[in-house]
Amino acid sequence: MEDILRLRKINKSFPGVKALTDVDLTLKKGEVHALVGENGAGKSTLMKTISGAYKKDSGSIWFDGKEVEVTSPKQSELMGISIIYQELNLIERITVAENVFTGRYPLKHGLVQWGKMTRDAQALFDEFDLKIDAKRLVRSLTMAQKQMVEIIKAVSINAKVIIMDEPTSSLSSKETESLFRIIRKLKANGVAVVFITHRLDEIFAVCDRMTVLRDGHYIGERDIQSITKSEMIAMMIGRELTQQYPERSNEIGEVTLEVKNISDGGKHVNDVSFSARRGEVLGFYGLVGAGRTETMRMIFGVDPKAGGQVFLHGKEIHLKSPRDAIGHGIGFITENRRDEGLFLRSSVRVNTVMVALGKILSHGFINYKKEAEVSQHYVDKLRTATPSINQKAMFLSGGNQQKVVLSKWLFSDSEIIIFDEPTRGIDVGARREIYQIINDLVADGKTVVVVSSDMEEIMGVSDRILVMYEGNVAGEVQKEDFSQSLITEYAVGERTQPV
Ligand SMILES: Nc1ncnc2c1ncn2[C@@H]1O[C@H](COP(=O)(O)OP(=O)(O)OP(=O)(O)O)[C@@H](O)[C@H]1O
Ligand SMILES: [Mg+2]
Structure with missing residues (x-):
């Protein structure tokens, strides 16, 4: 499969913190790629350098075969990269359809075509089997539904790469299942997804490959099929983890x-x-x-x-x-x-x-x-x-x-x-x-x-x-x-x- 995104030797520092040191990442078209590592390993920072939220100090970014400079979130989006932050970015007091087409309302003779916009948004939700009414206010949606709106927004701008930063952390297990269904559909449409999570079972459930970061360094890249959970943990924390739930000696009293x-x-x-x-x-x-x-x-x-x-x-x-x-x-x-x-x-x-x-x-x-x-x-x-x-x-x-x-x-x-x-x-x-x-x-x-x-x-x-x-x-x-x-x-x- 062809690469859609290649990051090479990305470096990024903040005052007192070297967040990324020579980090590589290769993303193929139509794959779901897990980005994993301990808290503070640099996952969100790396994603922000390609979404235009942060400017990298050095390194190169290749998108669809060409070297690019990412200068702003807008430019990254126009290129076809969409990021869904954990703290979602929707406007609560307007409708779902307006959120999907923010900044791109369809115009005719200078007038917004509200009807068309709502129909177009609804068609996308229907295509993904999502029971969300495009006319509703975002304010009235659940967290999971809001996330779906963000994903549909990414789909509507024809994103080729969709980054999801801990999308499941506030979802129930049922909602997580429906997110996975959408991810599989995106994948079938040739979209590459970067999936950040701390729940390793989810990686086995939905991802094809993974890249591990530790302390801002690139540790390695693996196929999910050929790695075990304990190998994954060892790569992430640099040691074996014995027994997730330590022994307890407590006396239960009054x-x-x-x-x-x-x-x-x-x-x-x-x-x-x-x-x-x-x-x-x-x-x-x-x-x-x-x-x-x-x-x-x-x-x-x-x-x-x-x-x-x-x-x-x-x-x-x-x-x-x-x-x-x-x-x-x-x-x-x-x-x-x-x-x-x-x-x-x-x-x-x-x-x-x-x-x-x-x-x-x-x-x-x-x-x-x-x-x-x-x-x-x-x-x-x-x-x-x-x-x-x-x-x-x-x-x-x-x-x-x-x-x-x-x-x-x-x-x-x-x-x-x-x-x-x-x-x-x-x-x-x-x-x-x-x-x-x-x-x-x-x-x-x-x-x-x-x-x-x-x-x-x-x-x-x-x-x-x-x-x-x-x-x-x-x-x-x-x-x-x-x-x-x-x-x-x-x-x-x-x-x-x-x-
Ligand atoms: N704006 C900032 N200013 C200063 N330091 C920052 C900033 N953003 C991130 N950092 C630091 O960069 C390092 C990497 O942070 P990052 O948020 O990328 O980690 P992460 O891998 O996403 O962790 P988590 O799993 O906890 O979300 C951390 O040490 C963090 O404190
Ligand atoms: Mg993070």
Whole structure:
């Protein structure tokens, strides 16, 4: 097969960071190419140099047999390269069709042909069997549907290369399946797709070849057919990874957190009751939209509850804000680090100590030496890739931002720690570190609640699993009964159990 894109010896530096060193990538027409590597390896940066968002320092780019200079996002798009960022780029308050044809509205005698535009957009959605109404406002779509709109937009400009930067990280497994169907169709149409993900199973499911980066260096290129998962991991992290879920020695004790009949008036949460124990990891599984995050947000005081009670050590507590929750020793590591977890303009060190400032005060003043020690400790412990603890959070890669969010809650010493999708966007090596941290927390007598949509993960980390379905707890599964089929039956509403 012919090459559509060739990158040779690409270099890119930021102040204090050499993000890419002599990186090569060869993309063939009609292939799905995985770009993999640990958090901060340089994947997003490399893609931004070909989409025109960043200017490379040196190296060459060959597109369709010709050497090209990419000078701007517009030019890259005109050439036939389209990139779908994780933080999507759609305009929320206009229609799907208008988004697809942004900047290219069909004109006749100087007037926009709205009807034609809507019909053309709809035809593309139909061609891909996507049940999205082109007349709807983007605002009313789900995350997965918005992503589909971005893909159709790429198709409509006849993109020859479509780059997807962690497209599946906020999709349910069913939505991921339909994304794969679209990817296969793009491939059949001769489009080359660059697919970035931290979920290795997805690479085996949909990719043909892969390129591995480590610390900004090119490590190698392989056919997916001729590589095993452990070889893949070894290439990514430069060592063998034994046992993804480390052994745990915890003693499960008395009930610490108890939630009774909590509800948000039926919007997402109808009636949820559960209790969690000292030294226990309680898992919450469910499909996207089952109400798990909304339940946790009420417990943490982010959203008001319409009814129900929360007890800590048997005493009712009233949480009107996250500050109240923190005061009671409850920590919440959110899935949405951009909105809730981090101050992007602040440094790694400031973010790390933020929730537990009291712990680094001496005589009422911030002890900067201690602040530095603490944040350096967590940077080392989680192997956060940052040039220093003074780097602003906004300049870290996605996965490394998540590690900073984790650090601040670890330092805060909460007694109850709620992790909402803790490994989203986190690479395999660091994922194991997070599981180890969860183990350390429960060994230390803390109560850990983990919300995850990843079946393997929820079974790997939990002592007990509650499965939510449409705003209720549909079932409870003890460790000895963990099975994918049982949990799935509860999650899709095919089975319920009074709890
Ligand atoms: N605008 C920027 N300013 C400073 N440093 C940056 C900037 N963008 C990226 N970096 C740094 O470049 C390196 C590579 O980051 P990049 O985002 O490409 O990683 P990644 O492989 O996409 O990681 P992840 O899997 O976490 O998304 C990181 O050390 C990151 O902190
Ligand atoms: Mg990235």
